[in-house]
Amino acid sequence: MEDNDRSTLLENPPTLMQFVHEQLGDLSPDELSGMDSDKLKRGSVVLFIISPREGPEGQLEPCLILNKRSARVRQAGDLCCPGGGVSLPLDRRLAHLVKIPGAPLHRWTPWPHWQKNHAESSRTLALLLAAGLREAWEEMRFNPFRFTFLGMLPTQRLVMFDREIYPMVGWAPHQSLKPNWEVERIISIPLRKLLDPSQYGRFRPMVATGDNGDVQQLHHNDFPGFIHEDDEGREMLWGATYRITQEFLARVFDFSPPEEDALPLVHRHLDESYLNGSSWRHGQRQRHSRSDW
Template sequence: MSRNDHTEPRPESRRALLKNADVLAAHISRRLFDIGRSEYGTGADPTERGSGASAVLLLVGHQGGRGPCLILNKRSARVPQPGDICCPGGGIAPVVDAFLSKLLVLPGLPLGRWPYWPGWRREKAFHGGAMPLLLATALREGFEEMRLNPLGVRFLGPMPPFCLRLFKRKIYPMVGWISRQRRFRTNWEVEKIIRIPLAWFWEIDRYANYRVTFSRSVARQANRITDDFPCFRFESESGAELLWGVTYRIVMNFMESVLDFHPPDTAGLPVIAGRLGGRYITGK
C-alpha cells in the first residue's frame, strides 16, 4: 500500500518504538501522564452518580509476531451497535468497582505498578479517587467480555474522555499493555477478538469515508438523515472490517497524541456506504 510521507513524521523514531516493547510501553505511559495532568486537572468528578460515565480499556500488546497491536472486540448481534469494533468496557458498577478500586492501588497490582501513580495522587487530590474506579470498571469489563486476566495488564495511563452523542454517554479510555496473554474467551456480548497492528495505521490507503444513511427512527435522534464518518479499513482472520465512530476517534487520538501520527484529511478519500436501523440503537 502507498504511504504519505507528510503524515508519517520521524519514521526512524517510529520504527525504533514499534520494535522495542519496553521502550514503546514506557513512551506511551509518559505521554499519557503528561496529557492526563491537563485533561483531568479540572471539571466535575467523572464518577459522580448520574454522570453517565463509562470506562473502556484500550489494549496494546504483541500478538503472534505482528509487532505491537491494538486488541479490540467486535460486538455481537445480541447487543446495541452490533458489528461495531470497540474497546472492552461499560458502565460503572458502584459497589463492585469501588471494592476493586481499593485493591488496584496495592503494590504489585495494575495501578500500584504504574510509576506515575504517586505523582498523580499527589497532584489530583480530587480526581485521584476517580482513576482507580475508572480503571476497575475497565478491567472488570475486560474480564467479563473476553476473560482478560487483569493481573496481566500493565496500566499505561488515562486518555481524555469522549462523548457518545447518540447514547448520551461519556467514555473514559484507560490504556493497558499485555505481554503474555494470547488466548481470550468471549462472552455473549462479543462476536470475536480483533487485532490491528499499529504499523497498519500509517498505510494511508486504509482510510475512507463511511457514509451512513439513518433509518427514520435513528434520524429523529441524530437530527439528520445521512452523515459522513472517517473510518479505517483492514482485514482480520475472517474478512474485511471497518473501524469507525467513537472507537476510531479514541484510536486516532491515541495515535496523534502518543505516536505523533495524524490521519489523512477525509477530502478525496473513497466513500463506503452503510445504513443504520433502529436495532443499532436498541439492540432489539
C-alpha cells in the same frame, strides 16, 4: 515523527511501552475532579489495550485489541474497546485492588504524586480503571494481573448516546482471550496498519426504513474510519473508538490520517435495531458489518 522512528518503536515493544508512558504522562488530575456519582454511573469506561503478537515474519508487533459487538447488544457489528458503564458498589470495591502493591496503579509512576496531592482524582481514576478491567474480564476474559497501566486519554463523548468514555491505555502481553455473549469476535489490529494512510476510508452508515428495503443515511455526516481486513472479513473502525484511536496515534506517533474529503467512500447497511440491540431478540441474526462493502 519520521516513518523510520515509528518503525523503530514498533520493532521494540519494551521501548514503545516506555515511550507511550512518557507521552501520556501529562494527564491532569483536574480532568477527573468534581465527578459526582450520577455522572460516573452515566459514563462509559473503556479500556484501551496494546498487546504484542507475532507478525508476518515471526517478530513481535504491538496491536490494538478490539471487540466486535454481537447482535445481542446495541450498535451490533461495531468495533469497540472492551469496557462499559461503572457499577458503583462493585467497582468501588475493585478500585481498592488496583491500588495494592503490584497492581496496575501501584506500578504507575505518577501514582504516589496523585495519591498525595490529588486524593479525589486518584479515587476517581482507580474507580474508572477498576470498571474498565472488570468489563474487559467479563467481555473477553482479559487477565487484569497481566496489565500495565500507561496513562489516560482525553474524555470522549458519544455522538448518538448521552454518555462519556474515559479511555485507559495499557500494555497487556500474553493474554488468552475468549469472547462472551456481548462480543461476536475479538479483533487484533497491528499498530503498523493503523499508521498506514492507505487503510483509511470515509464511512457512510445506511439504515433500513421499512419492509420494502428502502434505506436512508443514518446521520447527515459521513464519518472518517479505518478499514481492517483479516481472514474472517472486512470491518470498519469508526465513531468514538476511532476518535480514541486517533488521539492515541497523534500523541504517541504524531500521526494524522488523510483529510476526510480525500478518503474513499464506504457504505454499510444497518438494520433498524442498530440503536437498541433488538435484532437478536427478534431472531434476526445478521453479519452487520459485511452486508454492503
